[in-house]
Amino acid sequence: MYITLDGVSRQYDSIWAVDRVTMGIGKNEFVSLLGPSGSGKTTLLRIIAGLEKPTTGRVLIDGEDVTDLPPHKRGVAMVFQEFLLFPHRTVSENLAFPLRMMKLPAAEIAERVAWVVGILSLGGLEKRYPNQLSGGQQQRVALGRGLVGRPKALLLDEPLANLDRELRQEMEVEIRRHQSALGIPFIYVTHNQEEALSMSDRIAVVRKGRIEDFAARTDIYDRPKTAFIAQFVGRSNRFEGTVDAAGRHVATRCGTILALPAPLTAGHAVQLFIKNEKLRLAPDDGTDGASHGANRLACTVKDVILRGAYADYILAFGDRELNASRPRSERAFLSGEAVIAHLNPEDIDLFDMDGERPS
Amino acid sequence: MKGRWAGRALLGVPTVFLLALFVLPLLSMVVLSFWRTENYHIVQDWNLGNYITLATGGAYVTFLIRSLVMAGVVSLVCILIAWPVSYAIILYGGRYRLLLTLAFAVPFLTGEVLRVIALQGLLGPVGLINAVLMALGSAPLRFIMYTNVASAIGLVYLYLPIVVTVIYLSLLNFDARLIDAAKIFGASPLRAFVEVTWPLNLFGTLIGFVLCFIPCLSATLVPRFLGGANGTLYGMAMAQQFGESGTWALGAAMGVVLFLTSIIAVLLVGMRVDLRRTGFTGFGRG
Amino acid sequence: MRGTLTRRLGTYTLLATLILSYLFLYLPILHIGLGSFARNHTFPYPPRWTLDTFGRLFGNSLYQTAFFNSLVLGIGAAALATVLAAAATLGLMRHAGRRAGLYLALFIAPLFVAEVLVGIASLIFNGLLLQLQGNLVSAILANAVHCFSYALLIMATQLYRYDWRLDDAAMVFGASPLRTFFEVTLPLIWPGLLGAFVVTFIMAFNNLEISFYLLGATPTLPSVAWGALRYGVKPELYALATAVNLVVILGLGVMFVLMLTGKARFGHRPERARAV
Numbered sequence A: 001m002y003i004t005l006d007g008v009s010r011q012y013d014s015i016w017a018v019d020r021v022t023m024g025i026g027k028n029e030f031v032s033l034l035g036p037s038g039s040g041k042t043t044l045l046r047i048i049a050g051l052e053k054p055t056t057g058r059v060l061i062d063g064e065d066v067t068d069l070p071p072h073k074r075g076v077a078m079v080f081q082e083f084l085l086f087p088h089r090t091v092s093e094n095l096a097f098p099l100r101m102m103k104l105p106a107a108e109i110a111e112r113v114a115w116v117v118g119i120l121s122l123g124g125l126e127k128r129y130p131n132q133l134s135g136g137q138q139q140r141v142a143l144g145r146g147l148v149g150r151p152k153a154l155l156l157d158e159p160l161a162n163l164d165r166e167l168r169q170e171m172e173v174e175i176r177r178h179q180s181a182l183g184i185p186f187i188y189v190t191h192n193q194e195e196a197l198s199m200s201d202r203i204a205v206v207r208k209g210r211i212e213d214f215a216a217r218t219d220i221y222d223r224p225k226t227a228f229i230a231q232f233v234g235r236s237n238r239f240e241g242t243v244d245a246a247g248r249h250v251a252t253r254c255g256t257i258l259a260l261p262a263p264l265t266a267g268h269a270v271q272l273f274i275k276n277e278k279l280r281l282a283p284d285d286g287t288d289g290a291s292h293g294a295n296r297l298a299c300t301v302k303d304v305i306l307r308g309a310y311a312d313y314i315l316a317f318g319d320r321e322l323n324a325s326r327p328r329s330e331r332a333f334l335s336g337e338a339v340i341a342h343l344n345p346e347d348i349d350l351f352d353m354d355g356e357r358p359s
Numbered sequence B: 001m002k003g004r005w006a007g008r009a010l011l012g013v014p015t016v017f018l019l020a021l022f023v024l025p026l027l028s029m030v031v032l033s034f035w036r037t038e039n040y041h042i043v044q045d046w047n048l049g050n051y052i053t054l055a056t057g058g059a060y061v062t063f064l065i066r067s068l069v070m071a072g073v074v075s076l077v078c079i080l081i082a083w084p085v086s087y088a089i090i091l092y093g094g095r096y097r098l099l100l101t102l103a104f105a106v107p108f109l110t111g112e113v114l115r116v117i118a119l120q121g122l123l124g125p126v127g128l129i130n131a132v133l134m135a136l137g138s139a140p141l142r143f144i145m146y147t148n149v150a151s152a153i154g155l156v157y158l159y160l161p162i163v164v165t166v167i168y169l170s171l172l173n174f175d176a177r178l179i180d181a182a183k184i185f186g187a188s189p190l191r192a193f194v195e196v197t198w199p200l201n202l203f204g205t206l207i208g209f210v211l212c213f214i215p216c217l218s219a220t221l222v223p224r225f226l227g228g229a230n231g232t233l234y235g236m237a238m239a240q241q242f243g244e245s246g247t248w249a250l251g252a253a254m255g256v257v258l259f260l261t262s263i264i265a266v267l268l269v270g271m272r273v274d275l276r277r278t279g280f281t282g283f284g285r286g
Numbered sequence C: 001m002r003g004t005l006t007r008r009l010g011t012y013t014l015l016a017t018l019i020l021s022y023l024f025l026y027l028p029i030l031h032i033g034l035g036s037f038a039r040n041h042t043f044p045y046p047p048r049w050t051l052d053t054f055g056r057l058f059g060n061s062l063y064q065t066a067f068f069n070s071l072v073l074g075i076g077a078a079a080l081a082t083v084l085a086a087a088a089t090l091g092l093m094r095h096a097g098r099r100a101g102l103y104l105a106l107f108i109a110p111l112f113v114a115e116v117l118v119g120i121a122s123l124i125f126n127g128l129l130l131q132l133q134g135n136l137v138s139a140i141l142a143n144a145v146h147c148f149s150y151a152l153l154i155m156a157t158q159l160y161r162y163d164w165r166l167d168d169a170a171m172v173f174g175a176s177p178l179r180t181f182f183e184v185t186l187p188l189i190w191p192g193l194l195g196a197f198v199v200t201f202i203m204a205f206n207n208l209e210i211s212f213y214l215l216g217a218t219p220t221l222p223s224v225a226w227g228a229l230r231y232g233v234k235p236e237l238y239a240l241a242t243a244v245n246l247v248v249i250l251g252l253g254v255m256f257v258l259m260l261t262g263k264a265r266f267g268h269r270p271e272r273a274r275a276v
Helices: A041-049 A091-101 A106-119 A135-147 A165-182 A193-199 A217-222 A227-232 B002-033 B049-056 B058-092 B094-109 B112-123 B128-135 B148-173 B177-184 B189-217 B221-225 B234-242 B248-271 C002-036 C052-059 C061-095 C097-112 C115-129 C136-159 C165-172 C177-206 C221-229 C235-260
Strands: A003-012 A015-025 A030-034 A056-061 A077-079 A154-157 A186-190 A202-207 A210-216 A236-243 A249-252 A257-259 A269-275 A280-283 A296-307 A310-317 A320-327 A338-342 A349-352 B036-038 B041-043
Touching: A003 A041, A015 A041, A015 A056, A015 A210, A030 A041, A030 A165, A030 A193, A041 A056, A041 A154, A041 A186, A077 A135, A077 B177, A091 A106, A091 A135, A106 A135, A135 A154, A135 A165, A165 A186, A165 A193, A186 A193, A193 A217, A202 A217, A202 A227, A210 A217, A210 A227, A227 A236, A227 A269, A227 A349, A249 A269, A280 A320, A296 A320, A310 A338, B002 B248, B002 C061, B002 C097, B002 C115, B002 C136, B036 B248, B049 B058, B049 B248, B058 B094, B058 B148, B058 B189, B058 B234, B058 B248, B058 C002, B094 B148, B094 C002, B094 C235, B112 B128, B112 B148, B112 B221, B112 C002, B112 C177, B112 C221, B112 C235, B128 C002, B148 B189, B148 B221, B148 C002, B177 B189, B189 B248, B189 C097, B221 B234, B234 B248, B234 C115, B248 C097, B248 C115, C002 C235, C052 C061, C052 C235, C061 C097, C061 C136, C061 C177, C061 C221, C097 C136, C115 C136, C136 C177, C165 C177, C177 C221, C221 C235
Parallel strands: A030 A186, A030 A202, A077 A154, A154 A186
Antiparallel strands: A003 A015, A003 A056, A202 A210, A236 A249, A236 A269, A249 A257, A269 A349, A280 A338, A296 A310, A296 A338, A310 A320, B036 B041
């Protein structure tokens, strides 16, 4: 592995902000650290950067143990959430900063700055100061400053959090493109699952200082390892219940019987998740004989939210709400309409009450 | 319309106040400097005599040069002390930063006269330092008794708190994460200081310099009570024109000279600095 | 390892400078503080305790009058300076527009003019042109000029980040401009006003270089102390300085206890604290 964290922990007062994290990141990999605020993901990034010292554990970059190296000797670069451009330097001076620290000759500095101005389309802004730039332009300069020195790794700390949605999606594509072009690892910290899913090769879900799971993005999304991930990644409906005597069904608290994908011990308390887009809808016209059987829930459409290619349905089911997200290419339903929501047993993610997959 | 009226009043009243009680008195000082004093009476007779006296009377030129050197040295010393002090407070002060800074300002709050009294208790012939030295059987330190060195120590004592406060405020408003950014991009701690911390706090440092330099240039109390026979400074000589000598017109001319010298010093400092390069983004609504 | 060594050396240098500077500032204060409580006031080591000096200080009617005058001078100048500076700050931030730089230059100009020059210039203006005798009022006015700029600076740093849209919001919800001022603006600028008042009060209370030329025959604490100092340091002066110092240190002590018990934070914002 190109970057290795070996049992890294960081203690603040009595709290473990990072708790025994071990992970490896490949040379040409885009990895996201995804977690809610306060989960320790930024601390983890700062440990890799050398801005924080781990209380225990080692950090290796390109085979070298850098645990005791200060940040300026690690050869990594960083893009900060608040950009942190030098306010007293122009755009081109900001871009030249890492190169000057590397003591490159002036000609090469000019050449590299020109290169980065080119790939980030910053042409014409070279003489401006950071406060004369828009948020998006500042973000590009910050990214350029990260790339210009061809670092061993680029660390990104919620770099898109301060941008508006449209700009964010544009930058996501661009960041991903630069990563594959440069062939260096990008480690991207975010609390935004969409950003993590759209760019990463692998995602590490961070929770309370620990890595909940570190896997390919499709695995994180499609086969969440824990209830926390199921809850946090994607949008889901959650049920709680107890496995019945036969071990094939779950009686949920809201009185519904759901069929299980695989048999379980009777009496087992479980929680189930089904992603909004996996909930299928059909009109409840009474012709379907099995309309009130297992995994078929009779609901009423409470509200419809149009999201371009998708429609989000808010369904009233007994005294609770269910959420479904269906492509607009399917039949549309109107508010007040009676529908049957169908849960395919294969699409249900099932966990113990402590959040683990039942063995 | 109402808003405009309010704006005019808000800005107009202080403007009139300053024009009447600040600008007009200064102008009247300029006018008086071109008149004459004779036997404690003002003679309204336009002439340049006061300025000629100041330019040719060797003592006055000496006083001015001595004052300039004194103010320059004292301001530099204050900056040299205030930087590590404010930096240490910012670094290690934690939640007690403000308290530590205020503790620095306590002596400042007790007034110039009382502080000079306290300093005499330290430096004077029967003061703490010399009393201790003599009790130990050694000779008293002559250079801290009624000398220019004593004046300089006194001025540092008087104005260090304000310089510390100004530089502390500058450091407080400085985004220290920029140092992180510099380090990440390969700057050693020293280099990060030179590239980021120093330029971004240069403006505050200069304000501190000026706020120390100007009162030092016109110091009256300290040279009088701590300085010796060779310690007369320009401000002290000027004050004497309004007291014992009664030569108000000459005093007014000295006031004009002091005023112009201060302005020139500020401009000289100000012109060497490109505000843009100190991260200054202008006044406004931030 | 070399890195940690230089780092530690830097830390020690910084802390040593800090401690030495505190010593430099407080040694004279402690020295005369001891002296004022001792019979052997010039070299009170060890002190032979007495409260006589303070008795003489507080019993002296000249010091009493002077204290009262200083109080009037301080409150008068501070109140005038604070109100005017508040108006000027609000005006600068909300109404000045393009001319903000011009107004600001005028408003902070007194900072760049030595106090003694303000005193002398006012003396000339009042005495020569207006034929006015010096008194407490003229001293208050001249002190207010100098205090005004400091008050303006204090309030401007406080209000720099104030979001004026809050005012607009209040107006949108139907508050009159006057009501907006009292319900929204005033509570928000209150700490700045208080800070400016306290600092300018202390400045004017202690001022000699301006007041000296404008007071006429009115005694204030600094002028009485100055007069006494000309005839050599008396133990009463030690006691006076110590009394003032004790008041200020008491204020800081109260603040420290409040911070320790977490009742007040005095602007400390932990989220802004970062590793340097």
